Amino acid sequence: xxxxxxxxxxxxxxxxxxxxxxxxxxxxxxxxxxxxxxxxxxxxxxxxxxxxxxxxxxxxxxxxxxxxxxxxxxxxxxxxxxxxxxxxxxxxxxxxxxxxxxxxxxxxxxxxxxxxxxxxxxxxxxxxxxxxxxxxxxxxxxxxxxxxxxxxxxxxxxxxxxxxxxxxxxxxxxxxxxxxxxxxxxxxxxxxxxxxxxxxxxxxxxxxxxxxxxxxxxxxxxx
Amino acid sequence: xxxxxxxxxxxxxxxxxxxxxxxxxxxxxxxxxxxxxxxxxxxxxxxxxxxxxxxxxxxxxxxxxxxxxxxxxxxxxxxxxxxxxxxxxxxxxxxxxxxxxxxxxxxxxxxxxxxxxxxxxxxxxxxxxxxxxxxxxxxxxxxxxxxxxxxxxxxxxxxxxxxxxxxxxxxxxxxxxxxxxxxxxxxxx
Amino acid sequence: xxxxxxxxxxxxxxxxxxxxxxxxxxxxxxxxxxxxxxxxxxxxxxxxxxxxxxxxxxxxxxxxxxxxxxxxxxxxxxxxxxxxxxxxxxxxxxxxxxxxxxxxxxxxxxxxxxxxxxxxxxxxxxxxxxxxxx
Numbered sequence: 001x002x003x004x005x006x007x008x009x010x011x012x013x014x015x016x017x018x019x020x021x022x023x024x025x026x027x028x029x030x031x032x033x034x035x036x037x038x039x040x041x042x043x044x045x046x047x048x049x050x051x052x053x054x055x056x057x058x059x060x061x062x063x064x065x066x067x068x069x070x071x072x073x074x075x076x077x078x079x080x081x082x083x084x085x086x087x088x089x090x091x092x093x094x095x096x097x098x099x100x101x102x103x104x105x106x107x108x109x110x111x112x113x114x115x116x117x118x119x120x121x122x123x124x125x126x127x128x129x130x131x132x133x134x135x136x137x138x139x140x141x142x143x144x145x146x147x148x149x150x151x152x153x154x155x156x157x158x159x160x161x162x163x164x165x166x167x168x169x170x171x172x173x174x175x176x177x178x179x180x181x182x183x184x185x186x187x188x189x190x191x192x193x194x195x196x197x198x199x200x201x202x203x204x205x206x207x208x209x210x211x212x213x214x215x216x217x218x219x220x221x222x223x
Numbered sequence: 224x225x226x227x228x229x230x231x232x233x234x235x236x237x238x239x240x241x242x243x244x245x246x247x248x249x250x251x252x253x254x255x256x257x258x259x260x261x262x263x264x265x266x267x268x269x270x271x272x273x274x275x276x277x278x279x280x281x282x283x284x285x286x287x288x289x290x291x292x293x294x295x296x297x298x299x300x301x302x303x304x305x306x307x308x309x310x311x312x313x314x315x316x317x318x319x320x321x322x323x324x325x326x327x328x329x330x331x332x333x334x335x336x337x338x339x340x341x342x343x344x345x346x347x348x349x350x351x352x353x354x355x356x357x358x359x360x361x362x363x364x365x366x367x368x369x370x371x372x373x374x375x376x377x378x379x380x381x382x383x384x385x386x387x388x389x390x391x392x393x394x395x396x397x398x399x400x401x402x403x404x405x406x407x408x409x410x411x412x
Numbered sequence: 413x414x415x416x417x418x419x420x421x422x423x424x425x426x427x428x429x430x431x432x433x434x435x436x437x438x439x440x441x442x443x444x445x446x447x448x449x450x451x452x453x454x455x456x457x458x459x460x461x462x463x464x465x466x467x468x469x470x471x472x473x474x475x476x477x478x479x480x481x482x483x484x485x486x487x488x489x490x491x492x493x494x495x496x497x498x499x500x501x502x503x504x505x506x507x508x509x510x511x512x513x514x515x516x517x518x519x520x521x522x523x524x525x526x527x528x529x530x531x532x533x534x535x536x537x538x539x540x541x542x543x544x545x546x
Binding site for chain 2: 436444539
């Protein structure tokens with residue numbers, strides 16, 4: 001399984017933002033600018049934009065900043081601040097995104113003139129998306145699927161016969177248990193010839209675990 | 224070994240543990256459920272005490288995992304206070320194991336008589352075949368609109384893409400977009 | 413979700429406490445409690461209290477044992493996401509822990525784990541007999 005690129009390494013930290021600012025102290029534009037300077041964000045919202053965003057239940061969104069990854073090189077990061085938590089995003093690794101959120105979480109209250117409080121993170125979640133390449137075929141899981149594809153191809157009235165192939169695998173939880181943040185999916189990259197063996201995968205887990213799972217999947221497909 | 228297999232192993236080995244297991248479902252499970260129901264109803268311990276003709280310290284004690292003094296009478300009073308049913312019957316161990324294995328915190332939340340889907344279902348001839356829960360049309364797992372909760376953050380967090388979700392003509396074939404049409408199992412973008 | 417700290421020599425302090433110090437009923441209650449907490453995203457203060465001071469980073473899972481004694485499992489969230497590692501089991505009454513050095517021991521084991529001395533192994537209700545140490 002060859003990793004082509006990481007599309008998303010998203011970390012979500014849930015906690016009530018109001019706990020950072022229990023007495024509702026004003027955060028002036030300088031505070032936003034400090035955040036912008038620390039992480040060199042290209043787009044720093046204004047206080048006015050933040051107020052408007054809050055009214056519409058939208059986040060305060062800092063775009064295209066920089067943060068050192070585990071390897072020491074700067075990665076591009078985005079930050080969204082909601083009233084119930086933070087979303088950090090990079091194209092590196094969820095561990096790096098976590099480190100970015102941790103840096104912000106530890107630095108921001110003091111830098112913004114807020115009291116230093118011990119606010120517990122209620123929950124952390126992750127979304128990993130990546131493009132990979134593998135020669136293994138999904139129909140290896142069940143050869144009967146090849147037969148089904150042929151039946152499907154011959155059943156579709158389209159004028160010229162098209163051959164169908166298995167497009168993807170999706171895994172989710174029973175609605176009675178509540179849906180996962182995102183389903184696990186492994187599917188062909190759309191608008192790409194099947195012969196290129198390019199696949200897209202999404203999972204509600206850390207990047208490294210996601211890669212491991214995909215390697216396990218490849219082994220299963222290899223038989 | 225999975226938790227379920229481990230539990231089954233232990234239940235098979237020891238009658239003493241089987242007896243304790245049954246008791247633990249009550250002394251540990253019920254406190255959690257009382258708390259969940261109290262929160263569901265927006266009640267303080269004092270409110271619940273009043274509604275169930277008990278004292279607040281007793282409610283407090285009952286909400287601690289490991290409380291071993293539940294009586295049937297107490298459970299009936301709590302069911303009345305919450306306006307919900309209570310099931311007391313003998314059951315095979317396997318059923319308790321299955322319950323523990325399938326449990327989620329939502330299991331603890333019980334609709335009251337006012338919200339009970341069975342009690343409030345309007346019966347007509349067509350509907351009297353089988354009692355099925357209300358089903359939603361199978362909405363998409365394209366997670367852009369797949370709500371985990373009302374949180375805008377979680378809706379945003381669940382956005383994923385295969386760069387393909389935009390509708391482009393297939394490579395090498397400008398004529399047809401039919402293959403990329405939305406189907407019933409997808410949200411419109 | 414739950415892991416036990418295991419010494420390099422294979423000793424598992426939580427399993428030892430579970431087997432030697434808890435009655436069968438208390439064992440079953442602990443198993444049921446961990447079963448519920450393992451599927452609960454947010455743990456309330458009733459069931460879990462973060463510790464401070466020298467034990468910052470650790471917390472205790474709390475429940476009632478036989479004869480009104482209060483039982484505690486001290487551990488921490490990690491090492492991987494959605495995991496909680498159990499370090500030490502003990503009793504608690506007022507401000508007194510039994511064993512008295514339970515908190516210090518937990519802090520030491522936490523430090524050891526961070527230094528990769530010992531490991532976090534999946535917590536089991538009934539250990540796999542093939543995996544058990546002689």
